[in-house]
Amino acid sequence: MPPALRRFLRQPAAVAGAVLLLAVIGLAAGADILFPEDPFEMVGRPYLPPMTDGFLLGTDTLGRDLAAGIVHGARVSLLIGTLAALVVTAIGLIVGGIAGYVGGRVDTALMRFTELFQTIPSFLFAIVLVAIMEPSLEALLIAIVTVSWAPLARLVRAEVAGLRSRDYVQSAIATGMGDIEVLVRQILPNALPAILVAASVMVATAILFEGGLSFLGLGDPNVMSWGLMIGAGRAAIRTAWWMCGIPGIAILLTVLSINLVGDGLNEALNPRAGGRS
Amino acid sequence: MQGLPTIFLIVTFNFFLLHLAPGDPASVMAGEAGAATPEYMAQLRAQFGLDQPLLVQYLRYVWNVATLDFGYSFRYQESNLSLIMGRMAATLLLAGSSILISVGLGTLLGLIAAMRRNRIEAALILLVTVLAYASPIFWLGLMFIVVFAIQLGWVPTSGMVTAGGPGAGLGHWLDVAHHLVLPAVTLSLFYMALYTRLMRASVLENLRMNYVTTARAKGVAPRRLVLRHVLRNAVLPIVTMAGVQVGGALGGSVVVEAVFGWPGLGQLAFEALFARDLNLLLGILTLSSVVVVLANLLVDLVHSIIDPRVALS
Numbered sequence: 408m409p410p411a412l413r414r415f416l417r418q419p420a421a422v423a424g425a426v427l428l429l430a431v432i433g434l435a436a437g438a439d440i441l442f443p444e445d446p447f448e449m450v451g452r453p454y455l456p457p458m459t460d461g462f463l464l465g466t467d468t469l470g471r472d473l474a475a476g477i478v479h480g481a482r483v484s485l486l487i488g489t490l491a492a493l494v495v496t497a498i499g500l501i502v503g504g505i506a507g508y509v510g511g512r513v514d515t516a517l518m519r520f521t522e523l524f525q526t527i528p529s530f531l532f533a534i535v536l537v538a539i540m541e542p543s544l545e546a547l548l549i550a551i552v553t554v555s556w557a558p559l560a561r562l563v564r565a566e567v568a569g570l571r572s573r574d575y576v577q578s579a580i581a582t583g584m585g586d587i588e589v590l591v592r593q594i595l596p597n598a599l600p601a602i603l604v605a606a607s608v609m610v611a612t613a614i615l616f617e618g619g620l621s622f623l624g625l626g627d628p629n630v631m632s633w634g635l636m637i638g639a640g641r642a643a644i645r646t647a648w649w650m651c652g653i654p655g656i657a658i659l660l661t662v663l664s665i666n667l668v669g670d671g672l673n674e675a676l677n678p679r680a681g682g683r684s
Numbered sequence: 685m686q687g688l689p690t691i692f693l694i695v696t697f698n699f700f701l702l703h704l705a706p707g708d709p710a711s712v713m714a715g716e717a718g719a720a721t722p723e724y725m726a727q728l729r730a731q732f733g734l735d736q737p738l739l740v741q742y743l744r745y746v747w748n749v750a751t752l753d754f755g756y757s758f759r760y761q762e763s764n765l766s767l768i769m770g771r772m773a774a775t776l777l778l779a780g781s782s783i784l785i786s787v788g789l790g791t792l793l794g795l796i797a798a799m800r801r802n803r804i805e806a807a808l809i810l811l812v813t814v815l816a817y818a819s820p821i822f823w824l825g826l827m828f829i830v831v832f833a834i835q836l837g838w839v840p841t842s843g844m845v846t847a848g849g850p851g852a853g854l855g856h857w858l859d860v861a862h863h864l865v866l867p868a869v870t871l872s873l874f875y876m877a878l879y880t881r882l883m884r885a886s887v888l889e890n891l892r893m894n895y896v897t898t899a900r901a902k903g904v905a906p907r908r909l910v911l912r913h914v915l916r917n918a919v920l921p922i923v924t925m926a927g928v929q930v931g932g933a934l935g936g937s938v939v940v941e942a943v944f945g946w947p948g949l950g951q952l953a954f955e956a957l958f959a960r961d962l963n964l965l966l967g968i969l970t971l972s973s974v975v976v977v978l979a980n981l982l983v984d985l986v987h988s989i990i991d992p993r994v995a996l997s
Contacts, residue, residue, distance in 0.1 A: 519689075519693075522690065523690060523693050523694060525931070526690055526694065526931065526976050526980075527694060527931070527972075527976075528932070528934040528973065528976060529931065529935050530935030530936060530938050531934065531953060531969055531972055533935075534938065534953060534954075534957055535962075535969055536701075538960065538962065538965060539704055615820050618822070619820060619822055619939050622820075622822050623942060625957075634820075637822070637823055641826065644829065644834075648830045651823065651830075654823075655819075655823030655824075655826070658819075659823075660818075662818040662819075662820075663818035666818055
């Protein structure tokens with residue numbers, strides 16, 4: 408067993424997070440088998456509390472099965488979270504990699520540009536971006552990526568700039584290795600642990616973002632998501648709290664599981680930095 | 685003065701956003717297609733020079749913003765600037781109190797978690813931070829409404845003042861505070877969790893430093909050691925992070941205002957969004973960014989007061 412994996416498995420919280428996350432992934436993957444019908448379909452009496460008439464989580468104001476919504480909604484959350492994290496990491500690697508490796512004026516200009524995205528209040532910015540585009544999953548993804556790539560680019564830049572001055576990198580350059588090769592083969596493998604942890608946190612942030620935007624009615628109205636369910640259940644909050652409560656718990660547990668896995672990765676991959684408590 | 689170029693870049697950026705939006709810029713700016721009169725559209729075209737080359741349009745846009753002219757809202761029959769300023773106070777009150785709550789509570793909880801490391805208090809604090817860190821704030825707000833407003837009836841469910849309540853004086857402010865508690869706490873929890881973690885790590889790190897050993901050897905009492913020496917050093921990363929929180933709190937207040945019916949900038953942005961009033965929306969974005977830039981300057985100032993080694997740039 409690789410030592411990093413052993414260090415990961417030694418932490419109960421991280422293992423619990425991983426199990427929880429795998430369960431959510433399993434639900435999302437099996438959505439069509441567990442609930443083959445359209446989650447927008449009205450299948451029962453409206454306002455059924457959980458555990459009544461064969462509905463595990465009850466029904467919403469229109470008689471839609473909440474359990475079906477939760478399971479299908481898991482797909483959207485995981486999809487947006489994963490894609491956003493991938494794209495953000497790619498942009499961060501390119502912008503931060505160039506800034507940190509080249510340095511000088513290029514670095515200053517790129518960091519100025521990054522700073523711009525960190526100054527504009529991100530949620531407000533995302534709303535403006537969604538307003539410009541038509542509401543769809545692509546629009547959500549573009550908005551989330553646009554407002555959240557900056558911190559990751561900064562992290563990559565700091566890592567790359569720090570590693571670039573190390574002796575082993577300098578000697579690789581001195582032996583005539585090309586810039587791209589030095590960056591990809593010498594620097595990136597050592598910057599990877601920190602980037603991986605940040606990317607895992609990014610998945611969680613993107614899920615929270617997607618939830619907020621969908622709750623406000625800015626998501627794709629034709630795709631069942633947890634934020635959409637909370638927004639729809641809000642009108643009935645005085646009499647039927649579970650319509651908002653249950654999808655929120657789904658978001659909470661998913662984000663929690665990712666955060667626990669992220670903390671575990673941090674501890675496993677950077678044992679010196681993480682091992683202070 | 686470092687903030688000025690940033691604001692200029694943001695304005696430039698907004699101009700591109702305006703032209704990225706599909707459709708004729710005049711109708712995009714007017715919002716609510718069809719609601720604006722031809723005269724108003726013509727006035728917009730003239731004011732922003734929309735029939736002229738892009739460069740001229742850009743210079744006019746920058747000039748308009750520089751002279752604090754954010755256009756006129758056809759829907760509200762009011763200038764966008766006065767609309768935004770009218771709502772700014774409510775949002776600043778909400779965001780400001782939430783920042784104070786999260787910095788105060790986060791510092792305190794982080795200190796306790798570090799000082800009572802292996803006790804039940806630390807475990808409880810850790811649990812709260814992990815949960816607060818993973819909760820969507822809009823959902824947290826709704827659940828708080830269910831528990832504290834609907835079930836317990838301690839606070840009102842929404843709004844900023846009681847209809848027909850005291851309109852001025854102490855009674856008015858108490859009324860506002862009563863309405864403020866739940867939204868401000870909701871908005872503060874995420875950052876409170878962040879500060880608790882930061883503070884805990886920072887205190888533990890400082891406790892291992894030489895100056896602490898020296899102070900202990902000199903016989904400084906433990907309480908005094910923590911309050912006078914460790915706290916002052918450990919709080920530095922929190923001050924830095926508070927600058928970042930300003931932007932987060934202004935953005936987060938959009939959702940919190942939507943949940944609690946708080947009549948601030950976020951609600952206005954939301955109304956502008958559904959009226960497709962992009963000009964008003966960009967005005968809100970620009971002025972919020974200005975607030976963030978100003979807040980960062982303030983944070984630098986506070987930093988240099990707490991830590992004299994930090995020079996003002």
